Every structure is written in structure tokens, then in C-alpha cells.
Amino acid sequence: EAGVTQSPTHLIKTRGQQATLRCSPISGHTSVYWYQQALGLGLQFLLWYDEGEERNRGNFPPRFSGRQFPNYSSELNVNALELEDSALYLCASRAQQGKNTEAFFGQGTRLTVV
Amino acid sequence: GENVEQHPSTLSVQEGDSAVIKCTYSDSASNYFPWYKQELGKGPQLIIDIRSNVGEKKDQRIAVTLNKTAKHFSLHITETQPEDSAVYFCAASSQTGGSYIPTFGRGTSLIVHP
Numbered sequence: 771e772a773g774v775t776q777s778p779t780h781l782i783k784t785r786g787q788q789a790t791l792r793c794s795p796i797s798g799h800t801s802v803y804w805y806q807q808a809l810g811l812g813l814q815f816l817l818w819y820d821e822g823e824e825r826n827r828g829n830f831p832p833r834f835s836g837r838q839f840p841n842y843s844s845e846l847n848v849n850a851l852e853l854e855d856s857a858l859y860l861c862a863s864r865a866q867q868g869k870n871t872e873a874f875f876g877q878g879t880r881l882t883v884v
Numbered sequence: 885g886e887n888v889e890q891h892p893s894t895l896s897v898q899e900g901d902s903a904v905i906k907c908t909y910s911d912s913a914s915n916y917f918p919w920y921k922q923e924l925g926k927g928p929q930l931i932i933d934i935r936s937n938v939g940e941k942k943d944q945r946i947a948v949t950l951n952k953t954a955k956h957f958s959l960h961i962t963e964t965q966p967e968d969s970a971v972y973f974c975a976a977s978s979q980t981g982g983s984y985i986p987t988f989g990r991g992t993s994l995i996v997h998p
Binding site for chain 2: 805815826864875876
């Protein structure tokens with residue numbers, strides 16, 4: 771069974787540009803979570819999508835946004851990029867129903883803003 | 885919201901020694917506590933979890949203990965091996981009501997010297 775896949779693995783953007791990151795969840799998982807992992811700060815919760823709807827967002831500005839598609843894949847968009855947005859962006863998926871409700875992470879997208 | 889503190893930030897041990905990582909949480913409603921291992925260049929991987937209805941769980945060389953009264957939980961790794969070297973994250977979450985947003989600690993970098 772394929773795990774959570776994220777693309778691209780690396781992304782380099784210039785300050786002020788927009789970045790789009792993609793995530794495909796494990797088959798059968800309806801929930802997708804996005805986390806930002808900046809150096810020394812652990813994993814900071816960004817967004818949670820389930821069944822196509824945004825369910826919750828973390829303490830990030832509105833220029834961080836996203837969506838979830840009917841096939842449960844998800845996109846994270848970061849507008850007006852700033853240097854401090856440079857980080858590893860991790861996507862996790864989870865089955866909302868059933869006994870095994872652990873979250874499984876992808877390998878991440880390394881975003882570098884120059 | 886939930887706040888998770890994790891200590892130590894760095895842990896260096898000799899191969900064969902035991903390693904202990906400790907976390908505290910603030911929200912008494914949290915009832916699910918996963919631990920993740922993140923190797924260089926990879927996403928976090930779930931290694932063990934514990935729910936609030938048990939005090940201890942073991943899986944081969946890994947064990948986790950939970951003290952709900954004191955709001956702390958710990959990861960114990962026995963007979964450490966060089967391949968245990970990685971960053972370990974604890975997390976806490978409530979899984980009631982269909983909502984699940986794990987809050988992570990800042991991570992512990994475990995170095996196992998051969």
C-alpha cells in the first residue's frame with residue numbers, strides 16, 4: 771500500500787512569489803493535515819482538511835491557505851513568500867473512521883525562499 | 885490550547901545504554917499520545933502510541949509510560965543501537981468528538997555512539 775506522497779520534494783522560490791505544495795493521502799484516508807517544520811521549532815500545525823472542508827487552522831497568517839479535492843488529495847498554497855517561510859512542510863493523512871486512527875506523514879517538501 | 889514540552893533537546897548515549905525522553909502536556913482532555921521518529925531527510929514515522937486508559941505500553945525495545953495525574957509521558961529505549969539515532973517527537977491530542985489535531989513537542993535529537 772502506498773504511503774502519503776508529497777510533491778515536489780524541494781522547491782526554491784523568491785521572496786514575494788507564491789508556492790504550491792501537493793499531498794496525496796493514503797488510500798481510504800479522508801483527513802489531511804499540514805505542518806510546518808522550521809529549524810528548532812518542531813512541528814507547527816497549519817491546516818486540517820476532512821471530506822473536502824477546512825476543519826481547523828493553526829496560528830498562521832491568511833497567506834497560508836489550501837484546499838482538499840474530491841479524491842482527498844490536498845494542496846497548500848503560500849502567497850507573498852517571506853524568507854522565514856523557509857521550512858520543511860509535512861503532510862499527514864488519517865482515517866477518520868475505524869479503529870486505527872494514527873496519522874501517517876509524508877516525506878515533506880523542503881521550501882527555500884531566497 | 886494544548887502545550888507540549890519535551891526534554892532533553894539533545895541526548896547522547898553509548899550503544900547498549902538506555903535512553904529516556906520525557907514530555908509534559910497541559911490539556912487534561914488529551915487522551916492520545918503518539919511518538920514519532922524522524923530520520924534525516926524523511927518524514928516522521930509513528931513508532932509507538934499510548935491511550936489514556938493504560939499506563940504503559942511496550943514494543944520490543946521501546947516502551948512508553950503515561951501518568952495522567954501529573955500530565956507527563958515518557959519514551960524509553962533499551963539496548964540502544966546506532967540506527968536508533970534520529971529526532972524523536974512526542975505529541976498529545978484529544979481524539980474525542982471526531983477532532984484530532986496532535987500538538988507536538990520540539991523534538992529530541994538522539995545520538996547513539998557505536
